[in-house]
Amino acid sequence: MKQWQIFLAFFRVGIFGYGGGPASIPLIQKEVVEKYSWMNEDEFADILAIGNTLPGPIATKMAGYIGYRVGGYLGMFNALAASVVPTIVLMIVFLTSLSAYKDQAWVQGMTQAVIPVVGVMMAVLTWQFFAKSKAGIGWKWSLLLIGISVVLLGFLTLHPGFLIGALLLFAIVKRDKKEAAEG
DSSP states (O other), rough: OOOHHHHHHHHHOOOOOHTTTTHHHHHHHIIIIIISSSSSSHHHHHHHHHHHHHHSOOOHHHHHHHHHHHHHHHHHHHHHHHHHHHHHHHHHHHHHHTTTTTHHHHHHHHHHHHHHHHHHHHHHHHHHHHHHHHHHHHHHHHHHHHHHHHIIIIISSOOOHHHHHHHHHHHHHHHHHHHHHHO
8 A cells, every 4th residue: 555655646746747856846745744744844854955965856866765765665666657657658748749739829828827836836835944944043044044045046156956065064063063052
């Protein structure tokens, strides 16, 4: 039964994750945290943060790890197949059929209509992480780190992996200082 749940969870992510890996993250969170309770918000945030520091598509990295964690090696392969196969099939079907109609208004409208929905999904997840950061490091640190991130990523075009790695190191040092002060 667990393998079937893993398959269904990541199949839904694979089939509805229109917009790529980042757009799939809220869907993964919905399945593994809210629907099946395989992990809590903190664990999900940790997996997302570490997954973003590693190379490769985030949705498949998360599927592989979560599948492994929930169902071992079989769960890993199950989750990977369930998240990737729908995309492959849809790419073949859509691109084969839509290429003949790519200049039609309904095709262009269809792709443009999905963009706001993906934006809202990303905004909701962003707000959840921002609210969570308040509990962890407070509003001042959260706002400061957001500001620094906007400058580094948006204006100085620093690679996100470097920023995430630096913030992970920052969190470790901050935690160690806090533990040393308490202990």
